[in-house]
Amino acid sequence: KAVGKKLSLPHGFTCELGYNEFVMTRVPFGIASTAEQHQLPSICPFPPLPGEFYLKVPGRTVLPGWEVIASIFREQVTSLPMQDTLSPGKRIWQSNLVADFELHKTGIELFVRQRRPGDKFQPLGMNVPKKLQDFMVDTKIPRSWRDHIPIVCSPQQIIWVVGWRIDDRVKPTEASKEILRLEFIKSE
Structure with missing residues (x-):
């Protein structure tokens, strides 16, 4: 094909x-x-995100085409599923615009950007890092969408490919003391 x-x-x-x-x-x-x-409008459901934008953690950050809500929970919360299986007719990106992380592993200095050549991250469930380009191809993210997908990063690493998968190294566990929840909301 x-x-x-x-x-x-x-x-x-x-x-x-x-x-x-x-x-x-x-x-x-x-x-x-x-x-x-x-430069023409794309059929991609993600708005373009030019540049790099720091997130207010905790708090609300307004980005071009997005609003991001960052919340910190100091008690155990039910973790959100971050998997590639959904009910028929529902796309992954529509249900995975909210993700939980272990706060002490992510820190609060987070920013959002587009992908860059050579980016790597360790998708949830994997033991080794993977090239972001390979992840996008393997998960069948349309080529026209790839430069629009928000990538959440800490100073050390990519922590979330918004709409698809978090990095395994920042996932919350039962022993987590503080949980960071990020929610992306499309704005008009």
């Missing part, structure tokens, strides 16, 4: 093969260059 394969059609139409979909778009008249085409 040639995922990501594009076909240019007459009258400015383009067809692209995704993992589970076939997307047809039309480039507006007068936009010829590839660079101009990449």
Whole structure:
């Protein structure tokens, strides 16, 4: 299957093969260059997130297209599932915009950014780090979405690929004394 394969059609139409979909778009008249085409609105449900943004922990942070709520719990809370299996018809990113972490492992100096070449993290359930690019391909994140997905980081590492998976090294355990909960809310 040639995922990501594009076909240019007459009258400015383009067809692209995704993992589970076939997307047809039309480039507006007068936009010829590839660079101009990449600046067009995407069908990605994630708003663009240019730059790096520090989070107020605890507190509320407003980012372009997002509001992030950071809460700290000092008692044991029911941990949220961070898995790739959902009810039929529901996408992972729609249900995994909230995640729990062990606070002493993440710290409070957190920031959000886009992915960068060479990024690595250790997905929940894995014993070794993995390239972020490989994780995105393996979990079938559409290519057009990958630069839009918020990546939450501490100064040491990526702690969360928002909508998909937290880093295994920052997961809360039954022995956790303080839990950090981050919630991403799409804003209009």
